[in-house]
Amino acid sequence: MKQIYFDHAATTPVDKKVLQEMMPYFNQNFGNASSIHSFGQEALLAVEKARMQVAKYFNANLNEIIFTSGATESNNLAIKGTDRAYFKKEKKKPHIITTTFEHHCVLETVKKMEKENLIEATFINPKKDGVIDVRDIKNAIKSNTILVSVMYVNNEIGTVQPISEIGRMIKSKNSEQGTGDKKIIFHTDATQAVAYFDCNVEKLGVDLMSMSAHKIYGPKGVGALYVKFGLDIAKIQDGGAQEFGLRAGTLNVPGIVGLGSAISMIRNQDSVNTKIRELRDYLVAKILKEIPDSRLNGSKIKRSPNNVNVNFSRVEGESLLMMLSAEGVFASTGSACSSGSLSPSHVLLSLGLKPEETHGSLRLTLGKNTTKKEIDYAVKAIKKSVEKLRKVSGNVLKDYYKNKS
Amino acid sequence: MYSKKVLEHFTRPHNQGVIKNPSGVGMVGNPTCGDMMKIYIKVKKDVKKREVISDIKFETLGCASAIATSSMITDLAKNKTLEEALKITRNDVAEALEGLPPIKMHCSNLAADSLREAVRDYRDKNKK
Numbered sequence A: 001m002k003q004i005y006f007d008h009a010a011t012t013p014v015d016k017k018v019l020q021e022m023m024p025y026f027n028q029n030f031g032n033a034s035s036i037h038s039f040g041q042e043a044l045l046a047v048e049k050a051r052m053q054v055a056k057y058f059n060a061n062l063n064e065i066i067f068t069s070g071a072t073e074s075n076n077l078a079i080k081g082t083d084r085a086y087f088k089k090e091k092k093k094p095h096i097i098t099t100t101f102e103h104h105c106v107l108e109t110v111k112k113m114e115k116e117n118l119i120e121a122t123f124i125n126p127k128k129d130g131v132i133d134v135r136d137i138k139n140a141i142k143s144n145t146i147l148v149s150v151m152y153v154n155n156e157i158g159t160v161q162p163i164s165e166i167g168r169m170i171k172s173k174n175s176e177q178g179t180g181d182k183k184i185i186f187h188t189d190a191t192q193a194v195a196y197f198d199c200n201v202e203k204l205g206v207d208l209m210s211m212s213a214h215k216i217y218g219p220k221g222v223g224a225l226y227v228k229f230g231l232d233i234a235k236i237q238d239g240g241a242q243e244f245g246l247r248a249g250t251l252n253v254p255g256i257v258g259l260g261s262a263i264s265m266i267r268n269q270d271s272v273n274t275k276i277r278e279l280r281d282y283l284v285a286k287i288l289k290e291i292p293d294s295r296l297n298g299s300k301i302k303r304s305p306n307n308v309n310v311n312f313s314r315v316e317g318e319s320l321l322m323m324l325s326a327e328g329v330f331a332s333t334g335s336a337c338s339s340g341s342l343s344p345s346h347v348l349l350s351l352g353l354k355p356e357e358t359h360g361s362l363r364l365t366l367g368k369n370t371t372k373k374e375i376d377y378a379v380k381a382i383k384k385s386v387e388k389l390r391k392v393s394g395n396v397l398k399d400y401y402k403n404k405s
Numbered sequence B: 001m002y003s004k005k006v007l008e009h010f011t012r013p014h015n016q017g018v019i020k021n022p023s024g025v026g027m028v029g030n031p032t033c034g035d036m037m038k039i040y041i042k043v044k045k046d047v048k049k050r051e052v053i054s055d056i057k058f059e060t061l062g063c064a065s066a067i068a069t070s071s072m073i074t075d076l077a078k079n080k081t082l083e084e085a086l087k088i089t090r091n092d093v094a095e096a097l098e099g100l101p102p103i104k105m106h107c108s109n110l111a112a113d114s115l116r117e118a119v120r121d122y123r124d125k126n127k128k
């Protein structure tokens, strides 16, 4: 049976070359990068090479890259670390601004800190097209705001946020204040942006930036946090002095080597992205044309080249995924039934969609090896599955509304 | 993960569709959570004058498990007397499907509830 993977925003396969470069660090050069002997030094050398590769991609310095276990940890460190450092100094409750459609690892972190009374928080809603308005952020800034955290690309609907614009706004806010005053720190979760959008920290004007290796054909369980030099952030995990004292724990050497190798392989970004974008546009157009009562979620233009998120009315997403999986097409959904909590996707709700409008959502995310043939096959499978499920649901929805009115 | 039986009933549901001029109809669920089930029954008297579900059909908007439980409960209720049909519980449905993931047990509730609603609807209409 055909197996077509349309879930690259969930994770990607490790690239063959990346895997090759990682292999020796499992059982040949297996040293601990903190050891003084030559095994340890060899491992350290590999880690530092990876640090250079990441720093180069971000246009950052070597001492500004912290290796972590992935974007979840990077985001936790960025947010909690900023709060801790501020509280240690000021002994005051700070204010943090983020958005309602962040990834759970940002959202839950901020919500929990708010609940524990550590911070005040403001959650900004995106506009209907899934894009944050810089003015909304600006208006939310208070005298005790210490951190703004806005994701670069939304993981579900792929919409891209005006990060450099927000960066500029914060910079000018900061310069309005006297030199002694606290500055607003700007963090972005760039997990879905790396390889698709410019991640030059200088241009973006960010102080903190998170990423994960497994979204860019690297291994799972490793990521990085860019921490601007001189920024006051506290560690959140106790132990050894690894990673400039910011992240205790033996370094995941093979993983870090894999991350460095994966990020250094991002080349000819423009031409690869143009190819993916063209395929994506073809896929969206084909779905909207061939399947009635379908709709695209999120902006059509301000969108990651690899993301499609469509909604089919009178269909439930989990059953659609199951049906597609039986046809060999692997995708994802924001439907309530598919989530562990049985509540619909907070991202789709943040666009102002009603819960029943989030039901038949389907996310298809393309990769660098996606072909037109695969798209044609997938659309056929989607069409067939939607028709079948619509037959099964018949008129229930219509009847329900008729009974209610 | 779903059992083989669930997948069977999901991909090839039994008794799917509508009954024209049904004796009773039961609809449960609400579109907010996504589970919506409608069961149609046709009731006839058998030779012993007992009221029997001679035909049953369903329409369901919901997850794979909601569709599979609809299919299974229509199988279980077909040709049963109303008393027997009312005794079918969500556990009977789940068991016949060789188990459901814990988080999906509520879908089988819907199936049992909509069948009960259909029977009640029939009895309401036929009250003398």
Ligand code: FES
Residues within 6 Å of the ligand: A336, A337, A338, A342, B033, B034, B035, B036, B061, B062, B063, B064, B065, B066, B104, B107
């Ligand atoms: S219909 Fe929502 S979980 Fe089954």
